[in-house]
Amino acid sequence: MEKSLNWREFVVTRAIKASGYSAIVFVLLIFVFLMREGLPALSEVDAGNLFSLRWYPIEDLFGILPLITGSLIVTFGAALIAVPFGIGTAIYISEIAPRWMREILKPLVELLGGLPSVVLGFLGILIVSPNLRILLDLPTGLTAFTGSLLLGGIAVPTVVSVAEDALDSVPRAYREGAWALGATKWQTIWRVTLPAAKSGVLTAIMLGVGRAIGETMTVMMVTGNAPVLATSLGSLFSPVRTMTATIAAEMGEVANGSVHYHTLFLIGIILFLISLTVNVIASSVVFRAKKRAERILS
Amino acid sequence: MVVIMTDKIIIENLSLQYSDGAESLRGISMGIPQNAVTVLFGPAGGGKSTLLRCLNRLNDLTDIKTSSGRILIDGENILDPKTDVIALRRKVGMVFARPVPLPMSIRENITYGLELAGEKNRIKLDEAVERSLKLAAIWDEVKDRLNDPAVALSGGQQQRVCLARVLALQPEIILLDEPTSGLDPISTGKVEAALQELKKNYTIILVPHSIQQAARTADHAAFFLQGELIEYDEGKTMFTTPKQKKTEDYIMGRFG
Amino acid sequence: MMKLFARNRHAVQRIGYTLITLMAVATVIPIVGTVIFILFQGGSAISWEFLTGFPYDGMRSGGILPAIIGTLYLTIGTAIFSVPLGIAAAIYLSEYAKDTPLTRIIRLAIINLAGIPSVVYGLFGLGLFVLFLQFGTSILAASLTLSIMTLPVIISTAEEALRSVPQSFRTVSISLGATRWQTIRRIVLKEALPGILTGVILGLERAAGETAPILFTGAAFFLPQLPQTPFDATMALPYHLFVISTQVPEMPIQIQYGTALVLLVFVLTMNVIATIIRSRARAKRQW
8 A cells, every 4th residue: 555655656746747847848849840940941041032121932032021020010019009008907907996897807808818819810801901991091901000900909918917917916005105195096006006016017018019929810811911121110001921920821832841941930930039038038027026026025 | 851761752962954044953852751741832933843843754844954863753763764754744643833624524634644544444434533523622513514614613623623633643642833822712721621631642742822821731841942952841840940040031921 | 286286186197097997998898899799790600500511612601510620629639738737737836846947947938938929839830740740730730739839828827726725734734644746636736726727728718719820730721521530630710710711702701700709609618617717716715
């Protein structure tokens, strides 16, 4: 009895520990396989071509700059929407809303995070883009801006939940101190609570942006898919094509092992590195803020 | 302070330091006799709880920087890495300061330890439930609602169920770490009465929550201060004519 | 003067509150609007034939059964891999891991997994499962890809649920002669179960709605029959919606809305179940 118990305990413990390390294994695996399939592109496509302004794979033109700028401009537009609305909603939920309202809003925002991006893209095609075309008098409604609008919606839940966590974790004593000094609730929010939650709110913004830049289906469906270099903010209102959409749209049709195939993986590496950077910075911001809080409290 | 070889527990030169620098023990040596209540008392942070947690190796769960010395129970050094800690913890039961009923029924709380030990016989489990609840002086209060969640009981009842839960395992030694600190005087009285009854068959080590409780319950008493054992004597002697100045000061309420 | 100042401050507060409230409303209305709109538009397309039939006439007629079944298969497949692994990893982090550099690296890896774009998961799945391990474009490859993507959601919510179980339960259990694993299995897991379940469902909900990771790993444009083995490709609701809203000319709009509705209901049901489990567990909790 005792013996078999010990044996089972040993096996279970080993399995649990191995699972604990699995996340590291997967990140490494992802990195290795992206490299394996993507790095050959660097020798197959010369630098002049790669950093040119034309993405036209049929003629072996693999300029990735239009795709990068496409991603950047759509994400920029999305951030313009998601940051104020996300933080505003977070402030409302954490500081202003009565309790019952909070209980309704939090699951609703969570629900938005769960809406499949393809459904948003679908509505984008049918509803948002035709109306935008008429409203803004554009030749087509499938523009970077359309993508930004929808991507903003996709990034909002991330921003809200992280920012709300940050606001929520500001000690109540801070607020009470401010109220005791005669500050209105509004002043307290702006001068005490928000500054105290600054690093968390920053993390929220970064993670929201990270979510937006990696989003695929919605942007593929509504941004018009024209690989044109975005040079100014005016490009917001013309069709663009993002890195993610390019991979999604073209990977299904390329021959495995071709130059085009390798180049799409190379774009994948770029996306991977961007998300890596965003997340490492975001988590180090949180980490540092936690350390500072510990110093203050001890 | 003579170490007698017939003592149930013999502690030899026990020292311990936690990684975070908290409460530690310095060179503790003492013998703890069978069938008596031995009280460990002194100001907070003196090492009483740490010593208790050494006796059932509960300190294994905590980060420990250094430890040395031996603890012999029935002549065996339980600090030896080869000790079967599971068997040790069945032999050395512990009741905590705050009653912690496990999130299950009263009955399941009592049978939990036995089932872990492999006991499946329903009749034996029922017997154990009744016997241990009676020993802990709580049977009459809960016998009609054994399947109710244990958290539904009052604090005093919970603590006696926790005592019964320990007794169900038929331990030889019972450690109690301020078991009445959150209880009202009546519940406290019931727990103390139960202990007086139990000491006939068990070795009981109690960290009391007040000097009054120490004086009421102690057959033997040990005064701890900042990790050191200052004085160890019979309870009656200790609380009437302490030999050490520090002990006297503490008992008289001059510090702590 | 003082009075005026005070009135000003309160006016500012009123304006500010109104502004923030409007922002929250502007955020929430489109969510509710989207759901209601699709429910209304898609409702008329729903029929027994639509839910149980195969598409025909280049998907312009018939039902979406293979897509529904496919999404079900993919969700179950994802659960098979990600749930045990995710919960075990959460147990490791909450119950076994100490605060060492290695643990910090594990946490960083989890955060990174959560941030990797879904289409990059698709590339990875293509490279590892479809090509290198030669699973082909299949339910197996797609489920494995979705599993790894779902893993961080399950790990982090399950870990939070495990951590919220009071430490004293563990101490007491150990003091009664339980081993660490007995304590976890009989006390900690049991108490954390609702929280873990919520996290699992939310993770699977995301997997069920994803398109990009299955694009090149397991999704099929059209199949005349249901997949027979895990090595077959499959249709799936999100991919099907993508196909019929962008790739098929003259697609009847009714079928598009109907498909969106079914997908939405699939995902929303999971979401609502998760929310209910969580709030009921909170109400019932005794500690």
